[in-house]
Amino acid sequence: MDEVERKALSFLEKWLHKTVKDYVVHMNGDQNGRLHETIVGGIEKPLVEMVLKQVNGNKTQAANILGINRNTLRRKIQDHKIKWEKEA
Template structure:
């Protein structure tokens, strides 16, 4: 059994999203996807880093202050 990578999961989900639209046109798709993906990304990485924001920021490749701002925006802290 082959493993799905994140890219495949995103592709499958987007294909299903377009099917579910049933001919309707999407709006602000980029913003929707980025906001939808960012929250669980931050949540999972922070949990894997045992709540250590410095470590999570390093893993994400972003500044700790940026991480903190995003955590507040997504109501994760």
């Protein structure tokens, strides 16, 4: 893991500990919580959009950066209704 990855991971861990703690305490073991879905869904769409923008819509490059299969990326684009227009 390089320095950039370590910094990103550290930031995410601090943010999760600070932000999610109240939610977990409030749920108190309730089985109807949607914490995983909420966090992943809230991060996944802007992450995919940002990476697509950086690679000018190249799905193969975006999938490689994200570490996922190109078909998985295509499904995520459809699931999140991400619209992409290639920049001129």
